[in-house]
Amino acid sequence: MPRITSVPEPLSDEVARRTRRYLIQMGIRIVCFIGAVATWGRVPGWISWLLIAGAVVLPYIAVILANAGRERPDDAVPLMTPRALGSGADGDRTGEDGRRD
Numbered sequence: 723m724p725r726i727t728s729v730p731e732p733l734s735d736e737v738a739r740r741t742r743r744y745l746i747q748m749g750i751r752i753v754c755f756i757g758a759v760a761t762w763g764r765v766p767g768w769i770s771w772l773l774i775a776g777a778v779v780l781p782y783i784a785v786i787l788a789n790a791g792r793e794r795p796d797d798a799v800p801l802m803t804p805r806a807l808g809s810g811a812d813g814d815r816t817g818e819d820g821r822r823d
Contacts, residue, residue, distance in 0.1 A: 740788050747784035751777050 730736075758773035 740790075744784050744788040747780055747787070751780040751784075754780065 731739075754773045754776035758770050758777060761773065762770050
């Protein structure tokens with residue numbers, strides 16, 4: 723029986739949260755790109771290259787995080803229960819060495 727504390731958040735709330743996180747990351751990407759253009763030739767080159775790298779890598783990370791599905795609860799009931807080790811389909815038992823008794 724599900725407990726009220728284990729009910730997942732509504733899908734609309736989850737989509738809104740993921741969309742908001744994606745837009746924030748894309749905003750950071752725009753800042754990196756504009757910062758790289760504005761600082762080119764004015765600061766040490768590694769700073770501009772670091773900003774360019776951020777502008778290139780952030781979209782991949784943002785898409786992966788935005789497409790991440792719903793998280794499964796830790797106490798989820800497994801769909802299948804594993805068989806006990808050493809028992810065959812017909813009930814025969816095998817020993818520790820793998821031979822049938």
